[in-house]
Amino acid sequence: MNISTIMSFAIGAILLLAVFSTNSRVVLNSSDVTIDQIIKENINNVAEVVSYDFRKMGYGVTGAAIVSANKNEITFKSDLGNDGTVNLVTWKFNPTQSVPESVNPNDFMLTRIVDGVTTDINMVVVKFDITLLDNANNVVLNTLNAKKIKVEVVCQGAEPIDGKYNETAWQKVFQPWNIQ
């Protein structure tokens, strides 16, 4: 075996080690990114349904649109389907009811109830806060004075990475036309 063959093996070995090292880092990073993407996908799905409902708040309703509201729950009326039927919509986040199928100990049950029909939103939601605001952005408790609704949602990853749960937040202030 001549010297050049030995040198080639040595260089090849160094390069292979570099590749394996990079690969392991990429794999780790990749799972991190994948979980991150799943969280973003989850929060996107929650945001989409929340936006669909909240934008229509009070549509086709005579009188008060918001029936009740507190930090984790809101009930309002809206003709969601634009079919002349006013629906009663409730969004409820129960911070005491954990999700049985979830490994993450931080997420709790988020439910959407339309005319009594309940849909569980299992998107690893760890926070769902509702705040009622008036036109000057002051927090109000009386639903009749509410002109804007601030919604804050935080979702976490279902699985931990290095013992930590990645999370993504979404926040939006809705100013539905129909409650102005």
Place this chain on the structure above:
Amino acid sequence: MGRSLLIICTGMIIVFGLLEMNIQKKQLQTIQRSAFYANELQARNLANAAIDITIAKLEADPAFRNNSSPWQVTLDKGIASVLIEDVNTDTLKLTSQASLDGQNTKVIAWLKQYQKSSIPDIMAAFGIYNNNFSYTGNGTYAINGYDNDNPDDSTNALPGMIVPDETSRDVVLADKNKDNIYGTGGTPSIDVNDLDFTTYTDLINELADNPLTKFIPSGNYKGTLGSEKNPGVFFIDSYVKLAGGLSEGYGIMIVRSSGDLDLSGALDINGNFIFHGLVIFEDGWKFGGAGTPLIDGAVLVGSDNPDHYIDINITGTVDINYNSKSVGYARLAADRILKPGAVFKIMKVYE
């Protein structure tokens, strides 16, 4: 050594290239999701902006329907189409659709149409818009803020008089016949409000420039002064004596500082003359009335120069009575000429 090293390096480049492509692909997915969300919001904004623009278009031209076809609204980031449909005589439905990079949104808005008026809300039977004036009420005149169209219903009643400040109110209160001013708040019924005559100055100028406005020639006037169905806009800018059997007038009458309205001639003939509408005295009070003439609507006196002195001297048995129906004749007359258009308000939105 050279060849094997070249092979190894090539292999490494390929492996690293594949890794890089995978990483980029993941980043691309993240960016695509953000772009998707941004495009959706942008499309929604487009649809809403198109509704706002359509409302502005409708306010300029309430009859605009674009031949029942969707109206294309071009904005910086894209195009939205808005279909305008009549739901009933005063309600419209706008369906706005926008598309941006594959993201389609639809917003439906219901609008209510309100007719605009050239004449601001009347605040009293007699409005004095200047604070530099003297006031003398001679004879048995009466100024009444109760709606003469329905005197038993006090819901539409106004103050007999309105002035711009407390000092002005004191000027009127100093008059010995102040108790001839009736209306809301007790007798004498004099309200104070921050009045601005410039709105009326603009109105007067617009009406004066319009060829449909009738300028009453100086001297004895024997022509008509509008009718209930066809109220008019009349300008008096020189001495005019209403005579020759005139008993009623309808619409809006503007007496400028150079004008002088004398109703005594008409009153001598008819016993009483009634003007159903709004009479505005600009820059002066030149109003002579003997007998029992009635201005059934409202009277305003003022100047766009608040320091301009006006001597208000009410003589005879002139009655100035607020009448919401008669103010309507004034609005009809002015609106026919000025065509103030309509206002559209959003009633509800589905998005």
